[in-house]
Amino acid sequence: MSIASRYPRRRTGEPGRRGWLDRRGRLGYGLVGAVGFLLVWELGSRAGAINEFFFSRPTAIVAAGMVEVQVPRFWDDVRRSLTEFLVGYGLAIAVGVPVGLLTGWFRRLQYSLDPWLNFLNSIPRFALLPVIVIATGLGMWSVIVVAFLGAVLAIIIPTIQGVRTVDRRFLDVASSFGASRPRLFATVVAPATVPFMVSGLRLGIGRALIGVVTGELFAATGGLGHMIKRASDTLQTDKLLFGVLIFTFAGIILVEAVRRLEARVQRWRPVRQGAAA
Amino acid sequence: MTTESVAHRAPPNPPSTARWRPSERLVFGLLGFVVVLSVWEAVSVLGLVKKVVLSSPTLILNAAIKDISNGVIWPHLQASGTEYVLGFLAALVVGVPVGLAIGLFRRLNYLLDPWLSAIYATPTVALAPLIIIILGIGLEAKVFIVFLEAIFVIVVSTMAGVHAADAHFHDIAESFRASRWMRFRSVVLPASVPYILTGARLGTGRALVGVVIAEFLASNGGIGFYILLNGSILQTARVYFGIVLLGILGVALGEFVRVIERRFDRWRPAIR
Amino acid sequence: MTTGGMALRARGVQFTYIDPTTHDRLVAIEHIDLEIPEGQFVSIVGPSGCGKSTFLKIVNGLLPDYQGEIEVLQRRSEGSAHAMVFQDAALFPWFSILANVAYGLRCRGIPSKVANERAMPFIRMVGLEGFEAKYPYQLSGGMQQRANLARALTVDPEILLMDEPFAALDAQTRELMQAELLRIWAEARKTVLFITHQIDEAIYLSDRVLVMSARPGRLLADIPIDLPRPRELRIKRTPGFTALADQIWELITPQIRPDVPAAD
Numbered sequence: 001m002s003i004a005s006r007y008p009r010r011r012t013g014e015p016g017r018r019g020w021l022d023r024r025g026r027l028g029y030g031l032v033g034a035v036g037f038l039l040v041w042e043l044g045s046r047a048g049a050i051n052e053f054f055f056s057r058p059t060a061i062v063a064a065g066m067v068e069v070q071v072p073r074f075w076d077d078v079r080r081s082l083t084e085f086l087v088g089y090g091l092a093i094a095v096g097v098p099v100g101l102l103t104g105w106f107r108r109l110q111y112s113l114d115p116w117l118n119f120l121n122s123i124p125r126f127a128l129l130p131v132i133v134i135a136t137g138l139g140m141w142s143v144i145v146v147a148f149l150g151a152v153l154a155i156i157i158p159t160i161q162g163v164r165t166v167d168r169r170f171l172d173v174a175s176s177f178g179a180s181r182p183r184l185f186a187t188v189v190a191p192a193t194v195p196f197m198v199s200g201l202r203l204g205i206g207r208a209l210i211g212v213v214t215g216e217l218f219a220a221t222g223g224l225g226h227m228i229k230r231a232s233d234t235l236q237t238d239k240l241l242f243g244v245l246i247f248t249f250a251g252i253i254l255v256e257a258v259r260r261l262e263a264r265v266q267r268w269r270p271v272r273q274g275a276a277a
Numbered sequence: 278m279t280t281e282s283v284a285h286r287a288p289p290n291p292p293s294t295a296r297w298r299p300s301e302r303l304v305f306g307l308l309g310f311v312v313v314l315s316v317w318e319a320v321s322v323l324g325l326v327k328k329v330v331l332s333s334p335t336l337i338l339n340a341a342i343k344d345i346s347n348g349v350i351w352p353h354l355q356a357s358g359t360e361y362v363l364g365f366l367a368a369l370v371v372g373v374p375v376g377l378a379i380g381l382f383r384r385l386n387y388l389l390d391p392w393l394s395a396i397y398a399t400p401t402v403a404l405a406p407l408i409i410i411i412l413g414i415g416l417e418a419k420v421f422i423v424f425l426e427a428i429f430v431i432v433v434s435t436m437a438g439v440h441a442a443d444a445h446f447h448d449i450a451e452s453f454r455a456s457r458w459m460r461f462r463s464v465v466l467p468a469s470v471p472y473i474l475t476g477a478r479l480g481t482g483r484a485l486v487g488v489v490i491a492e493f494l495a496s497n498g499g500i501g502f503y504i505l506l507n508g509s510i511l512q513t514a515r516v517y518f519g520i521v522l523l524g525i526l527g528v529a530l531g532e533f534v535r536v537i538e539r540r541f542d543r544w545r546p547a548i549r
Numbered sequence: 550m551t552t553g554g555m556a557l558r559a560r561g562v563q564f565t566y567i568d569p570t571t572h573d574r575l576v577a578i579e580h581i582d583l584e585i586p587e588g589q590f591v592s593i594v595g596p597s598g599c600g601k602s603t604f605l606k607i608v609n610g611l612l613p614d615y616q617g618e619i620e621v622l623q624r625r626s627e628g629s630a631h632a633m634v635f636q637d638a639a640l641f642p643w644f645s646i647l648a649n650v651a652y653g654l655r656c657r658g659i660p661s662k663v664a665n666e667r668a669m670p671f672i673r674m675v676g677l678e679g680f681e682a683k684y685p686y687q688l689s690g691g692m693q694q695r696a697n698l699a700r701a702l703t704v705d706p707e708i709l710l711m712d713e714p715f716a717a718l719d720a721q722t723r724e725l726m727q728a729e730l731l732r733i734w735a736e737a738r739k740t741v742l743f744i745t746h747q748i749d750e751a752i753y754l755s756d757r758v759l760v761m762s763a764r765p766g767r768l769l770a771d772i773p774i775d776l777p778r779p780r781e782l783r784i785k786r787t788p789g790f791t792a793l794a795d796q797i798w799e800l801i802t803p804q805i806r807p808d809v810p811a812a813d
Contacts, residue, residue, distance in 0.1 A: 029387030037392065054411045111302045112309025122527030123520055124486040127501065129493075130508020130516050135330040210400040217402065218493050225403065232406030240410075244403045251398030446641060452609050452633045453704065455656040463652065467643035544643040546686040 056238040061245065064238035074227070078246075081212055081223040084140055088147025089208040096152045096204070097197060100159025104193070105185060110160060121157065125149040126214045133219050143215030143223065150211030151204035155197070162196025163189055194265050202258040209251055332513040337521065340514035354522070356498035357488050360416065361526075364423025365484040372428040372480070373473055376435025381465070386436075397433070401425050405490050419491035419499075426487030427480040434479065438472025439465055467544075474538045481530040485523060555622065556708045556740035557585040557608065562617035564603055577603045578615075579765035585708070585740060587622065592743040592751035594797065595761030596805045601744045604766070605712050608742065609633045622707050629653070632701035633710045637717035639697050640685040646696050647672065647681035653704035671699040674733060691722040698733065708740040715750070727753055728782055735779065748797050749785055752776075760797055763804040770800055 038058050044050035045057035052060070068074045103110045126146050136142045170188050179187065216225025224243055231240035314334045320326055321333035328336070344350045379386050379393075405422050412418035442464050450460045492501025500519050507515035564578040577600040585591050593601045607615045609631060621630040632653060640649045647665055648655075650672055654664035672681050675695040685693055694714055701709055715723045727750060734741060745751050751758045752774055760770040774793060776784060784790055 026387045026390060029384055030390045033388035034391040036388075108301070108305045111305030112312070114302070115306050115310050116313060118528065119524045122482060122485075122531055123524045124489045126486075127489050127504055127520050127523055128516075130504055131330060131513055134508065134511065134513065135327075206398075206400075210402055213400045213403045214490070217406070228403055228406055232410060235410060237407060237410060240407055244399060244407075247403050248395050248399040251400065252394065255398055445635075445639070448611055449633075449635060449639055449641075450656070451611055452635075453653045453656040454610075454629075456658075459656050463641060463644070463655075467641070470643075544684040544686070 053235075054237060056241055060238040061241045064236070065242040065245070068239060068242060077222055077224050077227050080140065081216065081225065084143045084147060084215070084223060085208055085212050088144040088211060089151055089204065091144070091148045092151035092155055092204055092208060093201065095148075096155030096200070097159060099152075100156040100197070100200070101163060101185075101190070101193065103156070104160040104163025105189065110164075117153065117157065121153050125153075126211065126218070129215070129219050138219055138221055140220075142219045143212060143225075146215035146219075147208045147211030150207035150214075154203040154207045155200040158196045158200035158203070159193060162193035165196075166192045195262075198258070198262045198265055202255065202262060205254045205258055206251065209247065209254070213247060329511050329513050332517050336514040337517045340512070341518045341521070344515065344518065350503070350522070353498055353500050353503045356496075356502075357492065357500045360419040360423055360491060360499065361484055361488050363416075364420045364487060365427050365480060367420065367424045368427035368431055368480055368484065369477060371424075372431030372476070373435050375428075376432040376473075376476070377439060377465075377469070379432070380436040380439025380469070381461070393433070396429055401429070402486075402490055405494055409495050414495040419488070419496065422491040422494075423484050423487035426490070427484040430479040430483055431473075431476040434472050434476025435469060438469025438476075441472060442468035470541050471538065474534060474541060478531055478534040478538070481534060482527060485527050485530070489523070554586065555584045555620075556587045556589070557583065557622070557742065558618075558620045559583040559608070560618045562604065562607060562615055562619060564600070564607060564612065564615045576765040578607075579767050581617075581766070581768055583759070583768065585742065587707075587740055588738060589756045590734060590741045590743065590754055591757045591759065592745060592755040593759045593761055594745055594748055594751045594801065595766065596763050596801060597746060599761045599763050599804070600766030601761050602712055605633070605710050605742065605744050608708075609710055624707070629704040629706045631708045631710055632704045632706035633712065634694075634697050634701045634714045636713050637690060637693070640693055640700075642685050644684075645681065646677060646683050646685065646688070649685065649696055650681075650699045650703055652700055657704070668699070668703050671703045672696075674702070674736060675699045676729070689722075690718050691726055694718065694726060695729070698730070702733075702737055702739070706739065708742060711741060711743045713745055716745075723750070724782055730754065731778075731780060748794050748801070749790075752790060752793050752797070753780060753782075753785055758793075758797060760800045769804075770797075772797065 041050065041055070042058050045052045045055065045060075050057070056064075103113055126149070128149065129142070129146060132142045132145045136145060166189050170192065171184065174184050174188050212223070213225040213228075216223040217229050220226045224246055228240050228243040231237070231243060317331070318334050321328055321331050321336075379389060404425065408421055408425070409418050412421055446464045446468070447460065450464050455463065488499065489501040489504075492499040493505055496502045500522055504516050504519035507513075507519070559581055562578060562581040562583075563576075566575040566577055567573070568575070581604060593604070595601050603612065606612045608619060608621070623630045640646075641652070644652070647668060648661075651661065651664040651668040654667060655661060659667075669681070672678060675698055677692060677695050677699065680688060680692065680696075685696070688696065697714065701711075715726050718726060731754060741754075743751070743754060755774050758772045758774060759768050760772065761767065762769050772793065776789060776793075
């Protein structure tokens, strides 16, 4: 006696039932998720199920934004935050890249600095704010220093890693042609490190942005972070969330920009992986 | 130089080569530590930078000894510790299942995608004042701020872990007719454990940021408060002491998770 | 009675891959009819990309969207119709050898204690006693494939499906494993469907060698191997063996040529 077993047609991977949403995939669901959440928020707030005083509602935030953009002080805040961000981030690049390259290149220097880098990397750097304020006073420079401190380690650490992980074979090739150490550094180490540096730059953007917000929340007389603080002091949650939203958009745009840059500098990399043996 | 080459060329006496020699890493690490501290002390003593800004290692040590021996620091440590532990554990307890769910269910992932991207780009610090408005200035608000700072890296890392399992292993599970639950247990979960732990390790750092933010914004206790208070009365040495404490906590917590990571890595060949 | 005493019966099996983004269609298997009597050791050889692995996956149920009919004998309610021995790196790296071998039983809801007890005889059969607590990375490639085989045998399948299980092994280990497989096969009395691109491996192991054409895959020939059993490795150097190898090689060569420029 034998019983034949026939395979049930089982679904693997892609689902069999594909409705309107599934055909639109990520975009369709994303749209539904975004719009749905906003609707629940808005309607819940209007119906009284969500406390508007605490959570505001989407249309109120937009309205607050419309009012805010007509106030000259708002644009002063924007300019100020932008300046602080650019100066702090720029300084972090100017210091972080060379320090990272040198520290990675000189092994003993790296060993010497390791404990300090580790220590600094594990503390919230803005905890230094009280000292920074004592040194620079309340103002733009205190915020710039916080943004700088936030970003600089995010740039230094991947750069060191990049230098340290340069493929031995390329170094051997270069030295076999009699390349001097500076040439070795310029022709092998620096290009090989670029991808690491760029990912450091990407991380640094977020850190610098956080630094600007933190600095302005606690130690500034202006800027968008300070605007959030003012809104919070006067319990204007709609204005507060408008301020948060600006940072969200700034973050999205900046991260996207660096991602583009990242793709650009990595063009020489083959997409295929693990070919050489 | 010469002793080294001799040591390499003379293997007949293994016990002598096994003698403990400090590694270069350790020697230079200590050297760097001492040099930086000495320069700091010298700059301060010579008055190159104002003491009220830079303080000095000996001043910080004195402040530390004083505040430890008279017990001033303990209530602050306890307050911060409570916020930290509650907030971080809540972030783990919520973040890991949420990350697994988003990773496992494609449609949920798509649905939440815009919000995840938005939160990713937002400096969550900016939301802290709102949380104080909503939850007040008590423990709840601080725990929630810690939670909010820590949860995102945990969720994102866990999500990445779910997708990290090689498709090959899914095939094997499928060929043995593994149930969904069995497949989750045997393929998805083991592959994502390292990612979950990485998320947790990053989360320990973020949670510490959350503690200081919360205490800077509204508190009457905790390390952040201790730092802020002493800053306002120009007790710079105590500010630095508070920061050193944060550093010790940060390094210790990170190492603690590393130890757990290694424990879960038994099935991997040891590298290095 | 539908399989008619056959361990496996395939009728008009056809498979087309559809690229999910470009919607291009690629016919991997054009038409396969095949019957394998119980207890037989059958190999399929063919040029790379001929669809032999695809066919195995279909039999294994990993590719449900095939056309045609496949029937696998199942006499008992317990035990599987089939089990697969995959290529290299197919053990779960995070489980011990014992947990890996017991995996198929665990998938059927058998509690781990019972599953482990039932896995032990198979670990012994493949010669891995003493290694059950090790993790896969601690074993050599050959030993990993023994564990892989034990895992498939543990579920007591009617037919054992093997997808180039020795492809990643070095030449000497591969030869040893071939001899080991024959020993285990004689002991376990299973029907085997074995995929390989090594002609000598196919002849040495099998009762029948099926030769497959280049894509789209069809069966070109069904060659009975009448070499006496038990076979020793030195049988590979006998004239009868080399004659068979030449015969199969003649069939495959014209199939490889057209693919050479396209391959790279």
